[in-house]
Amino acid sequence: MRSLLLSRRDLDFLLNDWLQVEKLTSRPRFAAHDRDTFAAVLDLAEEVATEHFAPHRKLSDAHEPVFDGERVHLPAEVGEALRVLAGTGMIGAAMDESVGGMQLPQVVAQACFLWLHAANVGTAAYPFLTVANANLLLAHGSPEQVDTWVRPMVEGRFTGTMCLSEPQAGSSLSDVTTRAEARPDGTYRVTGTKMWISGGDHELSENIVHLVLARIPGSPPGVRGISLFVVPRFLMAADGAVGERNDVVLAGLNHKMGYRGTVNTLLNFGEGRFTTGGEPGAVGYLVGEPGQGLAQMFHMMNEARVG
Template identity: 40%
Template structure:
């Protein structure tokens, strides 16, 4: 089960679409040059292909297992994580002060994509640590930072996010876990948390649980939630490990996919109370957790893109090898199935959606870097607003498309795809979690409607739509049927997205349910149009390169063809999505509950 990082496309996107030159011009990002990026990506690609990818199928066949409170991960995971950490990959995007490499998100993002593309189950442990690091960087005390950050950044320890409880899935207002102050600055934590990714494992010597809980006088609802650090082993003043804390894994789940990644039920305080320390201020836990979640949501979007790339590569390899039936245009004998038009259609669809989602995500990463590092405050704020608009789209749309891509990947394999040994089915199973965890697609879509569209009166959305139109205009200036076709679809897509944004703005107060009935289609529409925008930009640049005789001509021709496919097959859906939002809310809400 091999995986080859698509470095050529990654570098094209970073250099040409996500504007790495602007990022390396930022204060503190001077090292993030094209040359550094290329060297980092190549090194990372070698590592994930050689060490991490070979463990992917093994993890599915021999999942991590629980026995008597301990979780034994799939054979090889522990050693691979040590190599990963020792080579500095966990710390790639984290500050040099705490043992990281301090590279910007734009360079970190392709590395994250590769890791997830190679092995989703393995990569999750790193993704959760990244989230814990972000939260502690933002809200941790100096002492907490000194104690926990370096071991997390260097992969000596790992981190977790503890939100969900049995009675409270996505609804954090319902969190019941208690935190009782002990008068010495510590708290005793009591409660049950479920769905805790890597909540218990044997790949690091300590696990830093970040846990949402309520103090005794906390107000009800989400405003009464605080965030605590509850390490698996207490940490002594000198950084060595102390007593085992009272947090225990009572079981792990039997899941559809990502089987090597242990999903734990954690019991806090069954033996007297788990010792925790408060992060930041009381009752601001949700706010801190959102820091973790926003980082993790972007990361889950990258999971979708990485998985889609891997599913595409597997399908291409099969389609080039499997011989079956004659060519429709005539052939002496049977041909490889990549000659059959519908196989070609599925491969193009997989490829086009993956490339579009990658481009949008990397562009988002570049915007994130400007928002964090630019010298000018106003520029930072403007870019932060755009980044925040993009996060639910990158998470929601990239993962929804990855389900479709994984599905097509099985389909290209025909009957062999349904046999587990082939490996295509694992992608189909693994993909299904991505639209659920770190906030379902509906939760991303509600965020897009509420915080990201209504709150600023559609300002960011309209700003992006104007940029889509500018790209359409550029396409209109080029000769050729491909550019005209992409231009037309892009203009229609911009009009559809604008109509939906206007619908959302006009009706949110008078008919909130009608607006939210279309929230997921709105998210998909935003993904399709903004992804199509990146493909349109890519086509313009590819044409400039071709005209200039620059570089890899076949690559640029393929990019234009892929953009054309995206326009006619994916972007063409924009008007139907608009209809399902603007006209379709009546049908969503008409049936009384008892008629279901």
């Protein structure tokens, strides 16, 4: 049956006749694939989009996320669709096999994600943000950060966000005031407020990996003084299990036109509601070198379709 979401005929023409993606299989990275595997994964993406994302598009648009003061409530169909997607392995479609990815060409992976976006922009925002978050950490994070945060995101167990804007600064990132103070154990304590954070709080995943722009005291003014930190919703236990709650607190929900089905949040870091080791501040982990935060964040900003 002809899809009402996209024209598969047009997509096949673009990939095979115009871009000739099969030629990419001559490269060692894509040698395990051929035109048939590309077609199979596109078939799978169309199936997931049609059967699991599209049916609740109107429902999630009409019933925005609701915050009852303790937790965010979303239609059950959102979580069910994301669980199906996680089971397909498509979250890591273009990522290395070494981290659990399919190692598909980026152009084929984007064609797969196109089906999800066409089916339900609100639900698709969660995996899109997660993929971009994971790709940033693959490019700039340490091996330990990749093992701790990226692998669970590829598996669909964790989701990811980007935390840039602040209420007093808006999109003027040189004016962010969120602070990150170093601790002897190599971690940082992050305090501040971030605004317009898509996917910032929900019960759709075991954990939420926030990538947060913040200033280390003594850093230069302006964008040169901005660093990037992983600040998870839950800390990880020594055995690799999800552990205690980090001091990341949902202060309220925003309403974002065009993405009504995506929870959009105001987050307080280091509010004091949850304390770790009796110290104030949310526990954060520096990504890369100090002062490189904005340049690193552009890796995600240029990829993610929502903020």
